[in-house]
Amino acid sequence: xxxxxxxxxxxxxxxxxxLSAVPAAAEQLRVGLAAxxxxxxxxxxxxxxxxxxxxxxxxxxxxxxGVNGTVExxxxxxxxxxxxxxxxxxxxxxxxxxxxxxxxxxDVIYSICRVRNVPNSPGLFSxxxxxxxxxxxxxxxxxxxxxxxxxxxLLRSLSNIGIVQNPTGRTLAYDDKSCGNxxxxxTGDFNSGKTSPGIGHYHVKKFTPDVxxxxxxxxxxYGTPAAYDSVLVKSLPDNxxxxxxxxxxxxxxxxxxxxxxxxxxxxxxxxxxxxMPSTLLIFLLPDQGQEKTPKVSGTDGKxxxxxxxxxxxxxLAINREQIAETVMGGMAQPASQIIVDGVFGHNPDLQxxxxxxxxxxxxxxxxxxxxxxxxxxxxxxxxxxxGAQVAQAVTAMLSQVGLNVTLETFPFSIxxxxxxxxxxxxxxxxxxxxxxxxxxxxxxLAGTRNPDRGWGGANRGRYSxxxxxxxxxDAQSTLDDAKREELLRAAVAEVYKDDGYVPLYHExxxxxxxxxxxxxxxxxxxxxFYTARPx
Amino acid sequence: MLSFVLQRLLxxxxxxxxxxxxxxxxxxxxxxxxxxxxxSEASEADRLAAITALGLDKPLWQQYLTFLGxxxxxxxxxxxxxxxxxxxxxxxxxxxxxxxxxxxxxIAIVASxxxxxxxxxxxxxxxxxxxxxxxxxxxxxxxFWQGMLLIVAFGIALPILPVGDRGAVAxxxxxxxxxxxxxxxxxxxxxxxxxxxLKMSLLMRVTRAATMEISRLDFVKxxxxxxxxxxxxxxxxxxxxxxxxxxxxxxxxxxxxLAYGVITETVFSWPGLGKLLINSIKVLDRPLIVAxxxxxxxxxxxxxxxxxxxxxxxxxxxxSVLRRAA
Numbered sequence: 001x002x003x004x005x006x007x008x009x010x011x012x013x014x015x016x017x018x019l020s021a022v023p024a025a026a027e028q029l030r031v032g033l034a035a036x037x038x039x040x041x042x043x044x045x046x047x048x049x050x051x052x053x054x055x056x057x058x059x060x061x062x063x064x065x066g067v068n069g070t071v072e073x074x075x076x077x078x079x080x081x082x083x084x085x086x087x088x089x090x091x092x093x094x095x096x097x098x099x100x101x102x103x104x105x106x107d108v109i110y111s112i113c114r115v116r117n118v119p120n121s122p123g124l125f126s127x128x129x130x131x132x133x134x135x136x137x138x139x140x141x142x143x144x145x146x147x148x149x150x151x152x153x154l155l156r157s158l159s160n161i162g163i164v165q166n167p168t169g170r171t172l173a174y175d176d177k178s179c180g181n182x183x184x185x186x187t188g189d190f191n192s193g194k195t196s197p198g199i200g201h202y203h204v205k206k207f208t209p210d211v212x213x214x215x216x217x218x219x220x221x222y223g224t225p226a227a228y229d230s231v232l233v234k235s236l237p238d239n240x241x242x243x244x245x246x247x248x249x250x251x252x253x254x255x256x257x258x259x260x261x262x263x264x265x266x267x268x269x270x271x272x273x274x275x276m277p278s279t280l281l282i283f284l285l286p287d288q289g290q291e292k293t294p295k296v297s298g299t300d301g302k303x304x305x306x307x308x309x310x311x312x313x314x315x316l317a318i319n320r321e322q323i324a325e326t327v328m329g330g331m332a333q334p335a336s337q338i339i340v341d342g343v344f345g346h347n348p349d350l351q352x353x354x355x356x357x358x359x360x361x362x363x364x365x366x367x368x369x370x371x372x373x374x375x376x377x378x379x380x381x382x383x384x385x386x387g388a389q390v391a392q393a394v395t396a397m398l399s400q401v402g403l404n405v406t407l408e409t410f411p412f413s414i415x416x417x418x419x420x421x422x423x424x425x426x427x428x429x430x431x432x433x434x435x436x437x438x439x440x441x442x443x444x445l446a447g448t449r450n451p452d453r454g455w456g457g458a459n460r461g462r463y464s465x466x467x468x469x470x471x472x473x474d475a476q477s478t479l480d481d482a483k484r485e486e487l488l489r490a491a492v493a494e495v496y497k498d499d500g501y502v503p504l505y506h507e508x509x510x511x512x513x514x515x516x517x518x519x520x521x522x523x524x525x526x527x528x529f530y531t532a533r534p535x
Numbered sequence: 536m537l538s539f540v541l542q543r544l545l546x547x548x549x550x551x552x553x554x555x556x557x558x559x560x561x562x563x564x565x566x567x568x569x570x571x572x573x574x575s576e577a578s579e580a581d582r583l584a585a586i587t588a589l590g591l592d593k594p595l596w597q598q599y600l601t602f603l604g605x606x607x608x609x610x611x612x613x614x615x616x617x618x619x620x621x622x623x624x625x626x627x628x629x630x631x632x633x634x635x636x637x638x639x640x641x642i643a644i645v646a647s648x649x650x651x652x653x654x655x656x657x658x659x660x661x662x663x664x665x666x667x668x669x670x671x672x673x674x675x676x677x678x679f680w681q682g683m684l685l686i687v688a689f690g691i692a693l694p695i696l697p698v699g700d701r702g703a704v705a706x707x708x709x710x711x712x713x714x715x716x717x718x719x720x721x722x723x724x725x726x727x728x729x730x731x732x733l734k735m736s737l738l739m740r741v742t743r744a745a746t747m748e749i750s751r752l753d754f755v756k757x758x759x760x761x762x763x764x765x766x767x768x769x770x771x772x773x774x775x776x777x778x779x780x781x782x783x784x785x786x787x788x789x790x791x792x793l794a795y796g797v798i799t800e801t802v803f804s805w806p807g808l809g810k811l812l813i814n815s816i817k818v819l820d821r822p823l824i825v826a827x828x829x830x831x832x833x834x835x836x837x838x839x840x841x842x843x844x845x846x847x848x849x850x851x852x853x854x855s856v857l858r859r860a861a
Contacts, residue, residue, distance in 0.1 A: 039617065039618065046581075120588045120589070122573065122588065124584055209624060209627075210617075212806075235806075241801065241802055242804075244699065248694065249694065412571065413565060413816070454580075
């Protein structure tokens, strides 16, 4: 019996070794990510790591290219605007679902209806479809979308909505509730592979939450096929484990390369970095929303940040070049404004804030604080690349202009609960442009905070300016690109003039890549596997 | 004996009950899971929809009662993040943790008991001192640090072992495990050794101390004086008595290995329960955290129970104490 067991064990070993001997390296791309998608369902949860997977397995109508900022056709072959609020979209006739059925207008309507109807979703995508008044089948492979008001960013918003196959057998009549349907595809069936997430460059072969995702190339894909036969995506949240996986050869690509490993990757000769400035702005935001602010003392109860001179002093007290070069190891671009260079809405006329501690001191004195005041700077300890170190550097810089600064950090899991309850006086945070252009980012950061309207979601310091709001509001309904850009630039300049924000830098997206693999960096920090190729 | 088992069962129910309350209140105090899960760019309406969908709009006591009602029926809730039943995610991850924990346990026992015994019998010898030095190093190096050292040494500088991750799995005799494949062993051996190192060092010290203490006792001296062969004295008299404290420590350590390989699993990106626990805490995925820690509590209770039974088998004196206590 013992021998038998040993023998079968031996066979098992032999099988295992022969299996692993099959050369896979040439066709398989292995990627280690700091955060893995939590679901295959393209509409389940609005979070960066789910955008990643969705873009590779479930095409939307268009794709917002994170490398050059353009909107590319996907399931929408072409589109035109009729009047101010009607979009006529021609669907890609070659696009077919796994069962061979071609894409139809009913699939698009069903998918957009489903966005609001995913049971138990921890965060819906519905704000991306908020401006849609109606969608209908226009026949001839076309759909018509009516918007409630002119919406220049309709397609960019829809680039986040994967199109799934309509299972109901009828074309739903669009409304902004349930579209008369009560039987929606279940998230669990997407995860188990029972329901296909739509038409994409890759199929999901196996989804293991928090561990790994196996993808297989979709050979029926209507567009340019992906170069790799299969992709293995592994969850490697720990920085050192991720870097070890790359250096040890168990993955070909990692994202979010830790700053302290950049040198060892570059000097090895076996790996290279793929990086570009992302839209993610790291900023300080002083509390401008309350007369008394909780974490400041020595000001006779006043909130010093209501005085624009004090805010300007903050902007002048920070040496952005030094933070970007020293603390961020060069993997950041000093910021003068919210929108990063190269993204729609960036204002090229604004000068970078000079580093001028003497002027900062003078302004503080002028504002009535010749001896500074005491304040606590808050920062998340585990959210942004080197975020805690950056906060330390900022603390030191603010101390040099005479402020008595204490740094207090919290883990991400409780940080934003506190920030949203306005418990901070000066806090560090970051926010990116979900749609790949500047308007959404400006509304989210610089728009007057108004939850009902969906404005100022990340503006927890409550910067508010009528001029900025007006410009953003006009931009929201201006279809003409040149005019809209003009309005956005005006809003950006207004925030600059008000010193409403203390922008620090735009973080680089940094990927570590094994030589022999080409992998595109992406300003939206999305991981696109289908443009990777052996080289 | 029966009343002893019943008492233990009752105890475990109370422990699990109290634990679940502590966890519920604790997580509620830490923060709102909705703040982490919901995109900062989502509208207020979306935020409220999500809070309702997760059941977080209800008062805490009501959420707890709902949980309790479902738990009694065997439903431990659905993960906020993955929307899969917590138990099924747990079961998916359990085999990896069991593999790692058991291999580490075997390594720890096989290495520590003979070494500790030797060091206890011959404390002045060079080898005995060597064992003590080794165990001192073993207990002093932080786990994550020695894990990284192992990775750098055997995974990168001398690339003979894969760095982290579980290897290929195979199914034999109805058990799916990576221990059936060579690839699986090449993956498990480094994290298992890393995990075992601390336990090994600890067990060496416990074994040595127990051995030294017992060697001085009269019955051992008597046995030697009577001319009993020394191998027999060591195995029958010293080792058997030394096992009593050893088993208590070993039991707790085994439970620790099976449930709390958190650091090792993180460093070696081992897809087990430890890594899952850390990731669930980061996003305050309450159903997963509660299910996991309950599992851990049950594991500790079960192992302690087995330890007590073993004690009875090894040491007849314990039996009478337990009987009186029951």
